[in-house]
Amino acid sequence: SAVISQKPSRDICQRGTSLTIQCQVDSQVTMMFWYRQQPGQSLTLIATANQGSEATYESGFVIDKFPISRPNLTFSTLTVSNMSPEDSSIYLCSAQAPGNEKLFFGSGTQLSVL
Amino acid sequence: EDQVTQSPEALRLQEGESSSLNCSYTVSGLRGLFWYRQDPGKGPEFLFTLYSAGEEKEKERLKATLTKKESFLHITAPKPEDSATYLCAVRATSGTYKYIFGTGTRLKVLA
Numbered sequence: 312s313a314v315i316s317q318k319p320s321r322d323i324c325q326r327g328t329s330l331t332i333q334c335q336v337d338s339q340v341t342m343m344f345w346y347r348q349q350p351g352q353s354l355t356l357i358a359t360a361n362q363g364s365e366a367t368y369e370s371g372f373v374i375d376k377f378p379i380s381r382p383n384l385t386f387s388t389l390t391v392s393n394m395s396p397e398d399s400s401i402y403l404c405s406a407q408a409p410g411n412e413k414l415f416f417g418s419g420t421q422l423s424v425l
Numbered sequence: 426e427d428q429v430t431q432s433p434e435a436l437r438l439q440e441g442e443s444s445s446l447n448c449s450y451t452v453s454g455l456r457g458l459f460w461y462r463q464d465p466g467k468g469p470e471f472l473f474t475l476y477s478a479g480e481e482k483e484k485e486r487l488k489a490t491l492t493k494k495e496s497f498l499h500i501t502a503p504k505p506e507d508s509a510t511y512l513c514a515v516r517a518t519s520g521t522y523k524y525i526f527g528t529g530t531r532l533k534v535l536a
Contacts, residue, residue: 315468342522353429353526354469354512369523403468412457412516414524416468 313338317404317417324394324424331390332420334404339384340415342407345377348419349400357402360387394424427452431513431527438503438534446498446530448513458496459524460489461512469512472498503534 314337324330334343343360358366358379366379381387391398404417428451438444450458457476461469473482475491482489486507488499498511510529516522 317468351528353528354514356523359522405468412474413459413471414469414514415471416461418466418468421466 313340313406313408313415315404315406315415315417317420319420320418321421322423324422326395326424328394329390329392330394330422331388332402332404334387334389334406334417336385336406336415338408340406341409343381343387344405344407344414345379345387345389346403346405347400348403354403357389360389391422394422396424398422399424427515427517427523427525429513429515429525429527431511431530433530434528435531436533438500438532440504440534440536441502443499443501443503445500446511446532448496448498448527449494450496450513450515450525452515452517452525454518456516456518458491459514459516460496460498461514463510463512463529472511500532503532505534505536508532508534 316335318333345357346354348354356369357372358368360366360379360381362381378390402420405414430449432447457474459474460472463469473489478493480491486501490497510531512529514524514526516524
């Protein structure tokens with residue numbers, strides 16, 4: 312199994328600012344993902360964080376708004392840029408361990424934008 | 426289009442009252458179906474993976490089953506600590522490695 316530490320756990324931000332969320336895994340993983348979870352909705356994949364290369368974004372999400380880094384096999388960051396109230400949500404980091412189909416999740420970041 | 430639908434959206438049970446949660450899915454080819462439990466303020470926690478129709482998995486009071494079109498999460502004699510949101514997800518054999526999640530069932534077990 313893998314343990315994922317995600318921080319901050321929550322934040323309240325002003326419109327127009329940016330927030331960087333950090334995700335640290337306690338072991339090497341193959342895939343790392345960033346999800347958004349809005350009330351009453353399913354988990355929506357934002358992007359796949361690729362080690363040493365640009366992230367792969369899903370439809371509706373762009374790099375300028377959600378830049379992602381993954382400098383090594385155990386760490387990734389997601390930045391929510393130029394925030395608006397519509398960005399208020401829970402953001403979740405997840406990872407898939409080698410030879411394992413299941414996903415592990417961090418505890419999430421509850422973001423509120425005023 | 427790959428899709429996952431969970432029902433009911435919410436369920437209230439008395440302690441000891443057994444029930445089932447449903448996950449209906451449409452996928453081009455099923456690589457795996459996953460059940461997760463999510464407590465408030467926490468990320469989803471893995472429960473089960475099912476790969477083929479007829480497969481069953483059990484853990485304490487939970488039992489997951491799979492057919493070609495749906496999966497059930499059976500909860501036997503639930504306790505208040507089983508209260509959580511239960512999420513279902515599928516992964517297809519073709520295309521990308523994406524996991525498609527349902528919206529979940531919010532379970533409340535009353536003492």
